[in-house]
Amino acid sequence: MRTAYSVETVRAAERELMARLPEGALMQRAAAGLAAACADLLGRVYGSRVVLLVGSGDNGGDALYAGARLARRGAGVTAVLLRPERAHAGGLAALRRAGGRVARPGTAEELIDRADLVVDGIVGIGGRGGLRPDAAPLAARAAASRALVVAVDLPSGIEADSGEVHGAAVRADVTVTFGAHKPGLLVDPGREYAGTVRFVDIGLGELLPARPELVALQHADVARLLPAPAAESDKYRRGVVGVAAGSARYPGAAVLAVSGALRGGAGAVRYVGPAGQAVIARFPETLVSDRGPRQAGRVQAWVVGPGAGDDAATVAEVLEADVPVLLDADGLRLADREAVRRRTAPTLMTPHAGEAAALLGVDRERVEAARLASARELAARYRATVLLKGSTTLVADPSGGPVRVNPTGTPWLATAGSGDVLSGLAGSLLAAGLPALDAGxxxxxxxxLAGRFAAQGAPVGAHDVAEAIPRAWRSVRD
Structure with missing residues (x-):
């Protein structure tokens, strides 16, 4: 499990650790890790050209000390000081002793153009807002150059606690982060700017609290949550998921939601809706009913909304059920919002950014710019678990606990019907007994993961993703 902590939490742990260590030891640990990562990226350090973009404070100090280590190994290291009078004195002295130099005024762009590697030490994790006018052109020049760009702890201009970007920011190829991941490294748009994230352990582990701000599950974590039948299991003990989806206009949504549900761990799938013939033709194992949710038979969870058109009555009927409900697509638009809030059984809402914006009464751009805050606000406002789909999928719990960020996926998943498969899959996990946060x-x-396996770098359809779910399941379990 990968965890991320707020700036305030990281700063408190750093202060406690610094009190136990000799002066400057913590910065040397960070600089050593940064220099090692840079050397690894360069391959051949001797004779390489390294440019340090150095702001004030400890972030610039980390860059300067790392630059000194590279200079001692034969790299040509030049520091561009954005605030010469506030540059870290000890780091600057170390760089000069190692043979590094400070750039002359007016030469920064030329140096960046010729560099093999550029180190972003402009602003640390405490920075707010975008880059200042003197730094923004240098960040743009580095992004356009042939050099590898390595960010120190966090790309400058990114909000560490949220991943929000307010103005110009550094686009890194690699970010070397110290002590703990920061939420802004895992959540878009910040994640896009961070590139590949390398973690350097500086000894904060035992000083960080048990409850992080953000959690990213990994294979082992997911494997522990996967439902598995026991020797005495039958299809009903494994759980039955009801799917109320599709319409005359969108029968395919029903088929795709059922396809995800059949592969999600429940023992049986009941389908209710006007697309019964299409569903049974594709999946004859489905239990099909045309008598509405109340008369469909017992289920342990419902999925409602994909392709539902204007069928508000079915959505309302499902929301009255005293079982977990997954609300998606048209269901999010048709649902009575007070009815959602009144529910006592778990509710899992799965909006994309546009649907989330409508639920919050804001524009889509605001949701996409502040994904973490939007997911938390939705969960609190509707007293539901929220799976906010997008470039980084977030799952937020109404309890206000750590938000989960999904580390798998591929841009090829942005295809029609993909969300219907996801809804069926999550609904089936609800029926199999997983809590809403775990199911989402x-x-x-x-x-x-199924999207990656199905696409393998090429366009993919939603049905391909559904068919790859068993492979993803086995990959995680094994």
């Missing part, structure tokens, strides 16, 4: 997290993980 596991479904997003498996769905993303």
């Amino acid at each position: 997290s596991v479904a997003a993980y498996l769905h993303g």
Whole structure:
């Protein structure tokens, strides 16, 4: 499990650790890890050209000390000081002793153009807002150059606690982060700017609290949550998921939701809706009914909304059920919002950014710019677990606990019907007994992994993703 902590939490742990260590030892640990990562990226350090973009404070100090280590190994290291009077004195002295130099005024762009590697030490994790006018052109020049760009702890201009970007920011190829991951490294748009994230352990582990801000599950975590039948299991003991989806206009949504549900761990799938013939033709094992949710038979969870058109009555009927309900697509639009809030059984809402914006009464751009805050606000406002789909899928719990961010997936999953498969999969996990937070997290993980397996770098259809779910399941379990 990968965890991420707020700036305030990381700072408190750093202060406690620094009190136990000799002065400057913590910065030397960070600089050593940063220098090692840079050397690994360069391959051949001797004779390479390294440019340090150095702001004030400890972030710039980390860059300067790392630059000194590279200079001692034969790299040509030049520091561009954005605030010469506030540059870290000890780091600057170390760089000069090692043979590094400070750039002359007006030469920064030329140096960046010729560099093999550029180190972003402009602003640390405490920075707010975008880059200042003197730094923004240098960040843009580095992004356009042939050099590898390595960010120190966090790309400058990114909000560490949220991943929000307010103005110009550094686009890194690699970010070397110290002590703990920061939420902004795992959540878009910040994640996109961070590139590949390398973690350097500086000894904060035991000083960080048990409850992080953000959690990213990994294979082992998901494997522990996967439902598995026991020797005495039958299809009903394994759980039955009801799917109320599709319409005359969108029968395919019903087929795709059922396809995900059949592969999600429940023992049986009941389908209710006007697309019964299409469903049974594709999946004859489905239990099909045309008598509405109340008369469909017993289920342990419902999925409602994919392709539902204007069938508000069915959505309302499902929301009255005293079992977990997954609300998606048209269901999010048709549902009575007070009815959602009144529910006592678990509710899992799965909006994309546009649907989330409508639920919050804001524009889509605001949701996409502040994904973490939007997911938390939705969960609190509707007293439901929220799976916010998108470039980084987030799962937020109404309890206000750590938000889960999904690390799997591929841009090829942005295809029609993919969300219907995800809804069926998550609903089946609900019926198999997983709590809403776990069902949403596991479904997003498996769905993303299945998307990778199905696509393998090429366009993919939603049905391909559904068919790859068993492979993803086996990959995680084994």
